[in-house]
Amino acid sequence: MPEWSDTGIILSARAYGENKGVINLLTSERGRHAGLVHGFDSRTKKGIYEPGNTVAAEWRARLSEQLGSFQLELIKNPSAVFLDTPIRLAGLSSICAILDVGLPEREPVASVWESTIALIEIINLAEEEESWLGFYIRWEAELLRRLGFGLGLEKCAVSGLADNLIYVSPKSGNAIHRDHAGGYEDRMLRLPAFLRSDALGASNDGVDVMKISDNALEDGLQLTGHFLKRRLFELVNKDLPQPRLRLAHLVAKRYNNS
Amino acid sequence: MPETPLDQLIKRLSRLPGLGPRSAQRTALFLLKNRDQMMLPLAEEMDHVARHVRTCVECGNLDLQDKCSICLDGRRDHSRLCVVEDVSDLWAIERAGIFSGLYHVLGGTLSALDGRGPAELGIDRLVARAHTLQTLPERQPEVILATSATVDGQTTAHYIAERLEVASLKITRLAHGVPVGGELNYLDDGTLAQAMKARTSL
Numbered sequence: 001m002p003e004w005s006d007t008g009i010i011l012s013a014r015a016y017g018e019n020k021g022v023i024n025l026l027t028s029e030r031g032r033h034a035g036l037v038h039g040f041d042s043r044t045k046k047g048i049y050e051p052g053n054t055v056a057a058e059w060r061a062r063l064s065e066q067l068g069s070f071q072l073e074l075i076k077n078p079s080a081v082f083l084d085t086p087i088r089l090a091g092l093s094s095i096c097a098i099l100d101v102g103l104p105e106r107e108p109v110a111s112v113w114e115s116t117i118a119l120i121e122i123i124n125l126a127e128e129e130e131s132w133l134g135f136y137i138r139w140e141a142e143l144l145r146r147l148g149f150g151l152g153l154e155k156c157a158v159s160g161l162a163d164n165l166i167y168v169s170p171k172s173g174n175a176i177h178r179d180h181a182g183g184y185e186d187r188m189l190r191l192p193a194f195l196r197s198d199a200l201g202a203s204n205d206g207v208d209v210m211k212i213s214d215n216a217l218e219d220g221l222q223l224t225g226h227f228l229k230r231r232l233f234e235l236v237n238k239d240l241p242q243p244r245l246r247l248a249h250l251v252a253k254r255y256n257n258s
Numbered sequence: 259m260p261e262t263p264l265d266q267l268i269k270r271l272s273r274l275p276g277l278g279p280r281s282a283q284r285t286a287l288f289l290l291k292n293r294d295q296m297m298l299p300l301a302e303e304m305d306h307v308a309r310h311v312r313t314c315v316e317c318g319n320l321d322l323q324d325k326c327s328i329c330l331d332g333r334r335d336h337s338r339l340c341v342v343e344d345v346s347d348l349w350a351i352e353r354a355g356i357f358s359g360l361y362h363v364l365g366g367t368l369s370a371l372d373g374r375g376p377a378e379l380g381i382d383r384l385v386a387r388a389h390t391l392q393t394l395p396e397r398q399p400e401v402i403l404a405t406s407a408t409v410d411g412q413t414t415a416h417y418i419a420e421r422l423e424v425a426s427l428k429i430t431r432l433a434h435g436v437p438v439g440g441e442l443n444y445l446d447d448g449t450l451a452q453a454m455k456a457r458t459s460l
Contacts, residue, residue, distance in 0.1 A: 012371055018275055047446065050409050079409050080448020083434060084455065086416035093409055097370060242370035246413070253420075 002064040006030060007075065008057045009116060011100040013049035015040060023049060023070055024100055025057055028113045032103040035059050035070035048072055050079040051096035052120065078120050087250045088123050091136055093243035095119065098140070101241065102147065102232045112146055115139055130217065133251065134194050137220035140228060141195060149173070149231040151223075153196055156180055166191055173227055189223045192216035218255060221248045264290075316387070318363030320345055328352075328361060335359040336392040340402040341384065341418060343367055343411065347404065359402075362387060367410040368417060376417065385421050400428040407434045407452075 008025030011032065016022045021040030027033050035057075039045055048055060054076040061068030082088040095116060103109060119132075119139045126132035144150055150173075155162045157174035167176040167188035175196075181188055194216060225248060229240045261269075264286065272282035289297040313319070314326035321327055328334060338359030342348050348361045364379045366372075376382070391399035403418060405411035419429050435453030436445065445453070 014371055047408075052409070074446060077446055077448035080407070080434075080446065081451045083407060083409075083412045083452065086413075086420070089409065089413060089416065093413065242368070242375070243413070246417075 001060065001062060002068075003058065003060040004030070005056070005058045008033070008055055008072075009096070009099075009113075009120070010049060010051050010053045010055060010072075011096045012051060013040070021049060022067070023072070025055070025070075026099050026103065026109075026113060026116060027057065028110070029108055031107045031109045031112075032099065032105050033059065034105065035068050037070050037072060047077070047080075048074045050077065052079040052082075052092040053077045054117075054120075078124050081124060087129050087247070087254065088132075090243055090247040090250055091123055091132070092120065094241065094247045095136075095139075097241035097243045098143070098228065098232075101236060101238060102143065102228070109146060112143060115142060129251075129254065133217050134220070137192075137195065137217070137224055140224035144224065144227055144231065147232065149227065151175075151227065153191065158182070165196055168223055170226055170230075173231075189226055190215075190219040191223065192220045195220055195223065215255070217251055218248075221251055317361045318345070318365060319348055319361060333358075337394050337397065337399045338402065339388060339391055339400070340404050341415075342404050343406060343414075351404065357402075359400075364405075364414070367405060367408070367414040369410050376421075379414070381418060381421060384418065388422055388427055391427070398426060398428050400430060403429065403431040405431075407432075 006027040006029050008027040011024040011026055013024075014022050016036065019039060019041050021037050022034055023037050024032060024034045037045075037049070040049065049072075053074060055072040056075055058071040059068050060071075079089075079092060082092050099112070099116065103112065116139070119135055122135050123132045141151060151168065152172070152174035153165065153168070155175065156165060156177035157169060157172060158180040159177050161177045161180075164178040165175040166178045167181050167185065168174065168191045169176055170187065170189050175191055176188060192215075225240060225244065228244070233240055268279070268282045268286045270282075271277055271285050272279045274282070277285065289300070310322050311320050312322070312324060314321055314329055315324050316329040317326060319326040319328060323330075335358050338357075339362055340348075340351065340357055340359055341362045341364060342351070343364050343366060345363055348363055351357050351361075362384050364381075364384070366374055366379060368374060368376065368379065388399075388401050391401075393399055401418075401422060403415040405415045415431055419431075422429055433456050435449065435456050436442065442450065
């Protein structure tokens with residue numbers, strides 16, 4: 001009888017039948033993995049199944065290809081900490097919703113696990129929204145890269161120049177030099193400074209919360225959102241998940257009001 | 259072999275929450291053994307409720323009239339509106355006798371997974387209703403968001419709060435934290451963090 005124990009982040013939980021639920025986890029060693037839980041509606045257990053919570057999972061099935069069942073124990077529940085802050089709550093929900101649809105099932109993605117755990121911790125510890133939103137956008141860009149849809153932000157696709165890269169082609173995902181947009185500036189996506197390859201290669205100290213301007217956050221969310229939609233969600237005939245749209249809306253609202 | 263009415267009854271009962279095929283069989287047998295005391299009165303009451311109970315056009319509560327008794331009650335505080343997810347939540351607050359204002363039943367929470375958006379929950383209707391709350395000289399109208407302390411529940415609350423921002427309304431939500439009779443030792447980190455955040459002066 002196949003079985004394993006691992007640590008996981010709850011990505012989604014859906015009621016199944018009267019008192020069961022299907023849980024999708026991002027596990028540290030087995031990637032995205034689904035399983036059935038019994039007592040889904042139980043008052044004492046319900047709080048465990050909130051998206052973003054870290055759990056100790058035990059999975060068991062008769063055959064390895066079956067859905068199988070989970071025994072879950074709560075380790076950490078960041079969702080409870082973020083309940084008061086709409087933008088962080090939207091960020092956490094967005095992470096879970098993107099991974100829930102975007103990751104292939106049962107394929108180990110250790111780097112995504114590590115970066116996701118780190119990002120949730122950063123959201124939790126950050127004092128200002130600006131300081132975690134930059135990391136969030138970089139996490140999305142990195143996720144695209146890990147899934148094989150990376151953006152070419154090292155040099156200009158037209159001239160080969162590596163400086164003054166301020167646009168990204170919405171078709172190819174390659175950076176474009178300030179002077180080589182060929183009259184299509186209004187159709188280009190804007191490349192925020194903190195996403196440029198030199199910034200991406202910087203150490204965390206170098207990031208320095210990257211003094212991200214308000215527009216840069218909106219530009220960044222628009223850029224990664226465009227490619228998540230085009231290269232990941234449209235492939236499965238879906239739109240960007242609601243929490244991701246809500247996050248972009250809250251960020252736009254926050255900076256347009258201030 | 260064709261299904262007898264008894265088989266059909268058992269099948270139907272087994273679809274009720276909390277009942278499986280075995281317990282549905284037991285329930286059907288119990289009802290048959292107590293035809294006059296239980297089965298016929300129950301059938302009559304179910305028939306009556308099915309025909310006469312309606313959803314209140316104002317708040318979404320269940321009652322015998324188009325407008326429920328809570329909405330029609332002139333003694334209730336018409337400057338306060340408590341937004342709940344479900345009728346059962348409304349009943350819980352009424353049972354506790356802690357609120358004398360009006361209610362608004364959403365019928366769920368925003369949920370991308372279940373495909374429930376603002377339109378399905380009738381948020382526009384809630385916003386329009388919030389604008390009609392009575393303004394008293396001593397206090398501004400208040401909307402209390404009593405959605406559950408879950409990601410979906412609070413996302414819904416934040417969304418409604420955002421939609422109501424333009425109105426001259428006081429918007430509050432229920433506190434989160436240590437339950438009465440709860441011991442700190444048994445609380446999860448998140449709930450403790452919430453309780454610490456929401457601490458009050460003594």
